[in-house]
Amino acid sequence: MRSTLIVNVYHDTSGDPKSLSWSPIEDPDSPTARKRKRIIIVDDDALIAESLADILNGEGFEATAVFSGQDAIHWAKKTTPDVVVSDVIMPEMTGIEAARSIREFLPQCRVILFSGQALTNDLLAEARARGDSFEMLAKPIDPYALIAVLRSELEQ
Amino acid sequence: MSTNLNLPHPHGGIAPGAYLEKVQAHAHGVQFYGDDAYLLDGLTRFVGGALGAGDSSIVIATKAHCDGLSKRLQGCGIDLILATQQGRFIALDAGETLAKFTVDGWPDGELFHQVVGGLVAQCRLSGRTNQSKLAAFGEMVALLWAEGKAEAAIRLEQLWNELARVHSFHLHCAYPISYFRDERHAELLEKVCAEHSHVIPEETYTTLPGEDERLRAIALLQQKARALANEVAERKKAQYELQLREAELTDFLENAIVGMHWVAADGTILWANKAELALLGYEREEYVGHHIAEFHLNQEVIADILQRLSHHEELHGAESALRCKDGSIRNVRIHSNVFSQNDKFIHTRCFTVDITEQKELGKSLILSEKLASVGRLAATIAHEINNPLEAITNLLFLAKRDIADRSKAERHLELARHELERVSHISRQTLGFCRDNSSPSEIEICKMLDELLFMYRRKLEVRKIRMEKRFEDGVKITGSESEIRQIFSNLIANAIDAMPSGGRLVVKAAASREWNNAGMPGVRVTIADTGAGIPSENRKNLFNAFYTTKKDVGTGLGLWLVNGMLSKNKGAIHVRSKVTAGASGTAFSVFLPYNTKTDRLENFTS
Numbered sequence: 001m002r003s004t005l006i007v008n009v010y011h012d013t014s015g016d017p018k019s020l021s022w023s024p025i026e027d028p029d030s031p032t033a034r035k036r037k038r039i040i041i042v043d044d045d046a047l048i049a050e051s052l053a054d055i056l057n058g059e060g061f062e063a064t065a066v067f068s069g070q071d072a073i074h075w076a077k078k079t080t081p082d083v084v085v086s087d088v089i090m091p092e093m094t095g096i097e098a099a100r101s102i103r104e105f106l107p108q109c110r111v112i113l114f115s116g117q118a119l120t121n122d123l124l125a126e127a128r129a130r131g132d133s134f135e136m137l138a139k140p141i142d143p144y145a146l147i148a149v150l151r152s153e154l155e156q
Numbered sequence: 157m158s159t160n161l162n163l164p165h166p167h168g169g170i171a172p173g174a175y176l177e178k179v180q181a182h183a184h185g186v187q188f189y190g191d192d193a194y195l196l197d198g199l200t201r202f203v204g205g206a207l208g209a210g211d212s213s214i215v216i217a218t219k220a221h222c223d224g225l226s227k228r229l230q231g232c233g234i235d236l237i238l239a240t241q242q243g244r245f246i247a248l249d250a251g252e253t254l255a256k257f258t259v260d261g262w263p264d265g266e267l268f269h270q271v272v273g274g275l276v277a278q279c280r281l282s283g284r285t286n287q288s289k290l291a292a293f294g295e296m297v298a299l300l301w302a303e304g305k306a307e308a309a310i311r312l313e314q315l316w317n318e319l320a321r322v323h324s325f326h327l328h329c330a331y332p333i334s335y336f337r338d339e340r341h342a343e344l345l346e347k348v349c350a351e352h353s354h355v356i357p358e359e360t361y362t363t364l365p366g367e368d369e370r371l372r373a374i375a376l377l378q379q380k381a382r383a384l385a386n387e388v389a390e391r392k393k394a395q396y397e398l399q400l401r402e403a404e405l406t407d408f409l410e411n412a413i414v415g416m417h418w419v420a421a422d423g424t425i426l427w428a429n430k431a432e433l434a435l436l437g438y439e440r441e442e443y444v445g446h447h448i449a450e451f452h453l454n455q456e457v458i459a460d461i462l463q464r465l466s467h468h469e470e471l472h473g474a475e476s477a478l479r480c481k482d483g484s485i486r487n488v489r490i491h492s493n494v495f496s497q498n499d500k501f502i503h504t505r506c507f508t509v510d511i512t513e514q515k516e517l518g519k520s521l522i523l524s525e526k527l528a529s530v531g532r533l534a535a536t537i538a539h540e541i542n543n544p545l546e547a548i549t550n551l552l553f554l555a556k557r558d559i560a561d562r563s564k565a566e567r568h569l570e571l572a573r574h575e576l577e578r579v580s581h582i583s584r585q586t587l588g589f590c591r592d593n594s595s596p597s598e599i600e601i602c603k604m605l606d607e608l609l610f611m612y613r614r615k616l617e618v619r620k621i622r623m624e625k626r627f628e629d630g631v632k633i634t635g636s637e638s639e640i641r642q643i644f645s646n647l648i649a650n651a652i653d654a655m656p657s658g659g660r661l662v663v664k665a666a667a668s669r670e671w672n673n674a675g676m677p678g679v680r681v682t683i684a685d686t687g688a689g690i691p692s693e694n695r696k697n698l699f700n701a702f703y704t705t706k707k708d709v710g711t712g713l714g715l716w717l718v719n720g721m722l723s724k725n726k727g728a729i730h731v732r733s734k735v736t737a738g739a740s741g742t743a744f745s746v747f748l749p750y751n752t753k754t755d756r757l758e759n760f761t762s
Contacts, residue, residue, distance in 0.1 A: 045543050047571065051550035058557055089539070140546040143553045 037150065038079060039063040042072040042086035042095060052085070055143050061150065069093030069101075076102045076109070083110045083150060087139075088123060096123055099134060112149065114139050183326040184317060186348060187356040188333040194359045195330055196221065199293055200228040202328055203245075206291035207234050212244040212279045216253050216272075216294040243282030246275060254296040261305060263312045269319060276323050290325035297348075298331045306344050313351035333358045339388060415488075415508035421501040423447045423462055435488075435510055437481035453477040453485060461490065465504055468494045475511070487515045540582045544575040551575070596635050596752065601665050601679050602627040604637075608645055609663065612652060620658040628666040631679045635752035639721045646714040647683040647744050653706060654687025654742060661685055662743075670728060670747050678727075678750050684743035689735035698731065725752035 039061050043049040049065035056063035064079070066072050069090060076084065084102055086095035099111040114137040127134055137146065189195040203213045203225065215225060226247070229236055239245035257267035280290045294316070300309040316327055329352070336345050349355050356362060364370045409416060415432030417425055425444050433443055436451065443451075452458035457476045464471060470493045477485050492506040551572035558564040609616075609623065616623060633640070651661050661684070668680035690698065697703040699719040722729055726749050733742040 045547065047547045047575065048543060048550065051547055051554060051568075051571075055550055055553055055557075058554075139542045140549050143550055 036060060036062045037083060038081040039083045039085060039150070040072055040075055040079075040081045041065045042067070042069065042084065042090070042098065044068060044087065044090045048087075052141075052143070052146075056147070056150070059147050069095065069098030072098045073101050076106060080106060081109060083112060085112045085114070085146070085150075088113050094123070096127060096132075096134070100132065103132075111135065112137060112146075114141050182320055182324050183354070184313075184320060184352045185326075185328050185354045185356060186352040187328065187330045188336070188358045189330055190333050190358050190360065192221070192224070194363075196224045196228055199225050199328075199330075200232060202291055203293065204229050204232050204234055206289060207236075207239050207245060209289075210244075210285070211289045211291060212282055213239075213246075214275060214279050214290065214292045214294075215245075215247045216250050216292075216296055217247075218250050218295065218299075221295065222247050222249070243279065246279055248275075250294070250296045250299055254299055258308075261303075262308055263300075263315055265315055265318070268312075268315045269322075272316075273319050273322065276319060276325055280323060280325065290323070292325050292327045293330070294327065295330050297329050298335070301331060301335050310344075310347050310351060313348065317351060415510070417506050417508065418495075418503040419448050419462075419465075419506060420503050421466065423449060426503050432508055435480075435486065435508065436478060442481070451478050453479055461492075465492060465494055466501065468496065468501070478508075486510055487512045541579050544579040544582075547575045548572045548579075597637055598632055598634050599637055599640055601631045601633065601681060602629060604641055605644060605663055605665060605681070608641070608648055611645075612648055615652050616661065619652065619655060621652060621655050622658075622660045624660060624662045626662065626664040626666075631665055631667050633679050633748050633750050633752060635725050635748065639725060640748070640752075643718050643721050643727075643746060644681065644683070646718045647746070650714060650744075651683050651685035651687070651742070654685045659686040659741075668747065670749065676749050678748050680745060680747050682743055682745045684741060686741040689740035690731070690733040690742055691735050695731070695733070699729075722746065722748075725749075727752065 039053075039056055041049045041053045041056070041063055043052070043065075044067055046065070046067055049067055053063040053065035064075060064081075066075050069086075070093060072084060072086065075081075084099055086098060088095040095113050099113065102109055103111070111133075112135045124134075124136060135149070137149070187195065187198065189198075199215075199221075203215060206213045207229070215222060217225070226236055236245055240247075253271070254263075257264055257271045259267070276290065276292065280288065297309045297312050300306075300312060313329070316329075320327065331348070335341070361370060361373055364373055410429050411431075412429060413431050415429065415435045417428035417432050420426050425446055425448055428440070428443050433440060436443065448462070449455060449458045454477065457474075461471060461474055461476065464474075471490055474490045474492075475487065476490060477487050480486060487510075489509045489511050490506060491509065492504050494504055495502045551568045555565045555568040555572070558568065605625075605627070609625070615621075648661070648663070655661070662682070664680075664682040664684075666680055668678060670676040670678060694705065699715050703716070704714075719729065728747045730745045730747075731742065732745070734740050
C-alpha cells in the first residue's frame with residue numbers, strides 16, 4: 001500500500017488552484033470498482049498513450065489509448081467514455097479541438113488536457129474566454145497525480 | 157605735273173575717288189572694306205587724283221598699306237618723291253603717329269591738334285594754290301578699334317571733325333568690315349557712321365554694275381538681315397531654354413539626396429554631388445580628385461567593383477563599407493554603370509545609397525528572430541525531452557507495478573532505456589555537443605547508408621514509403637565517421653518527414669567529380685523524396701540555423717548542422733525541389749571528396 005501523500009496543485013479552467021489528496025488504490029473487486037470509469041487516452045506519442053492506458057487499466061479504470069484527435073472522436077462515439085485525457089499539441093488536430101467535438105455529443109464528458117509547452121497557456125486562456133471547462137495538467141505527468149485526479153470528482 | 161593717270165576704273169562701279177568732285181572741300185567719309193587691294197585701289201584714285209591735280213595729300217596708314225599705296229601711285233606715274241619734296245605728300249605710320257597724341261590709350265585733344273593739326277596746316281600750305289584741296293587718309297581709328305578701344309576710336313573721329321572746323325580737308329577713313337562681325341557692333345557702327353558725312357559700304361555692294369543691281373542687293377540684304385535677326389532671336393531663346401534645362405539638371409544632380417559621383421577609368425573621382433560629400437563628411441577638394449579606393453574599407457571589394465566596371469558591367473546594389481571623415485563607417489549599396497563614347501570609358505555613373513540603418517535594422521531583426529527561434533527551440537526541446545521523460549515515468553511506474561512478472565518488468569525497463577537514449581540523442585543534437593574527436597577513418601558509404609536505412613525502417617514502414625537504393629558498390633571516403641553519418645541521417649530523416657502519407661525515397665551513391673572545384677574526385681550521395689517540395693521563397697533560408705517548417709517538431713538545426721559538417725569535410729550540397737502537385741519532391745545531393753581533410757587535389761586511381 002502506498003502511503004505517500006502527494007499534494008499536487010492543478011488548474012482547471014476556472015483558474016483557481018485546487019489541492020487534492022491521494023487515496024489508496026482500491027480493491028478491484030470492491031463495489032465501487034465495478035462502476036469503472038471509461039477513459040480515452042489521446043497522445044500522438046504511442047508509447048506515452050499506451051503506457052498511460054496500461055497504468056490506468058491496473059488502477060481500476062477502463063482505459064483505451066488512441067493516437068490522434070480524429071481517432072479519439074471516433075472512439076468516443078463508439079464507447080461513450082466518462083473522461084478524455086488528451087495531449088494538447090498534436091499534428092492535424094489539437095486536443096482542445098478534439099475535446100470540443102466530443103463535448104458536442106457527450107456534454108457530460110470530463111476533459112483533462114496535458115501538455116508540456118508554454119503555448120498551452122495561450123490556448124488555455126482562449127478556452128477560458130470561450131467558457132470551455134477543461135482541466136489541465138502539466139507534462140510530464142505524474143501518474144499518481146493523474147490517478148488521484150481521476151478518482152476525485154470535480155467540484156462544481 | 158602729269159595728269160595722265162592710268163587709274164583702274166571698275167566697270168559701272170562707284171569709283172571711290174569719284175565723289176571727290178561731288179563733295180565739298182569739307183568731307184569726312186568712311187569706307188568699310190573687305191579686301192585690302194580694293195581699299196588700296198580706291199586710295200590710289202583718291203590720293204593720286206589729288207596729287208595729280210596739284211593738291212596735297214596726307215596718308216597716315218599701316219606700313220603695308222603705305223607701301224602698297226606708294227607702289228600703285230608710282231605705277232600710275234605719280235612722282236611721290238617730288239611731291240614729298242614739295243611738301244604736298246606726307247606719308248606716316250599710323251601706329252607711330254597715334255602714339256604721339258594718345259595718353260594711356262586715349263586720344264588727347266590738345267596733343268592731337270598739335271600733332272595732326274600741325275601736319276594738316278603745313279600740308280595744305282604746300283598746295284599749289286590757296287584753293288588747293290587736301291586729301292587725307294587715316295586709319296588710326298581702325299587701329300584703335302582693333303585694340304578693342306571703340307570709344308577711343310569714336311573720340312578720335314570726333315577730334316578729326318573738330319579739326320575740320322579749323323582747316324578744310326577731305327578726310328577718308330577706312331575700317332575692315334570684319335571688325336564689325338559681332339551683333340554688338342551694330343550700335344557702334346552707327347556711331348561711327350554718325351561721325352562721317354558719307355559712308356561707303358563694303359565692295360560687294362560698290363562693285364555691283366548698276367543702280368538696279370544695287371537696289372536688288374539692298375532688298376536681298378534686308379531680307380537676310382531680317383532672317384538673321386530672327387535666327388539670332390531664336391538661337392537666343394533656344395540658348396536660354398538650354399541654360400534653364402542645364403540649370404535644372406545641374407540642380408537635380410547637385411541637390412538630390414542620393415549620393416552621386418563619377419569615377420574615371422583609373423579610379424580617380426571626377427565629380428561628386430552634395431549628398432555624396434555630405435554622406436561621408438568630406439569637403440569637395442578632399443574627395444574629388446582622390447582615388448575612390450581611399451574611401452573604401454575593404455580594398456578587395458572596391459578592386460572587384462572597379463574591375464567589373466572596367467568591363468562595362470552594370471552593378472546593381474554592390475555592397476561596400478565607406479570610411480567617413482570622422483572615422484565612422486557607413487554601409488552602402490552602389491549602383492553604377494559606365495558612360496562611354498565609341499567604346500571608350502569616359503566615366504562611371506555611380507549612385508551611393510546609405511544602408512547603414514537598414515543593416516543595423518537587419519542585424520537587430522536577425523537577432524530578435526534568433527531570440528524568437530531560441531524561444532521556439534526551448535519550447536521544442538522541452539517538448540522533445542518531456543515526451544521521453546513522460547514515457548520513462550510511466551514505464552518505471554509499470555515496472556514497479558509488474559515487478560513480480562520478470563519478463564513484463566524487463567520489457568518496461570527496456571523501453572524506458574530506449575526512451576532515455578532518445579532524450580540523450582536529442583540533447584546532444586540540439587545543444588550541439590556532438591564533437592567528434594575520433595581520427596578520420598575509411599568509410600564505406602554504401603554500408604553506412606544501408607545501416608541508416610535499416611535504422612529508419614520502422615518509420616518507412618509506418619508511413620508506407622517505398623525505398624529505392626542505387627548504390628555503386630565499394631565507394632569509400634576518408635573522414636570522420638560520426639559527422640558523415642549525421643549528415644546522411646539528417647537528410648534521410650528530413651526526406652521521411654516530408655512524406656507523412658507515403659511516397660518514394662531514392663538513395664543514390666556513386667563516384668563523381670565536383671565540377672565547380674577543378675574536377676575534384678569524390679563521392680556523390682543523393683537523397684530524394686516525393687514529398688510536397690520546398691517552395692522557392694523558403695529555399696534561401698534552408699540552411700539557416702533555427703529555420704524549420706516542421707512547426708513544433710523541428711529544431712531548425714538539422715540542415716544547418718549538415719551544412720556545417722559538410723564544410724568541415726570540404727564537401728558541398730545542392731538541393732533541387734519542385735512543388736507542382738503530382739510531381740513534387742526534393743532531392744538533396746551531397747558531394748564529399750575522397751579525402752575530406754585536405755584541400756589539395758590528390759591523385760586517386762579509382
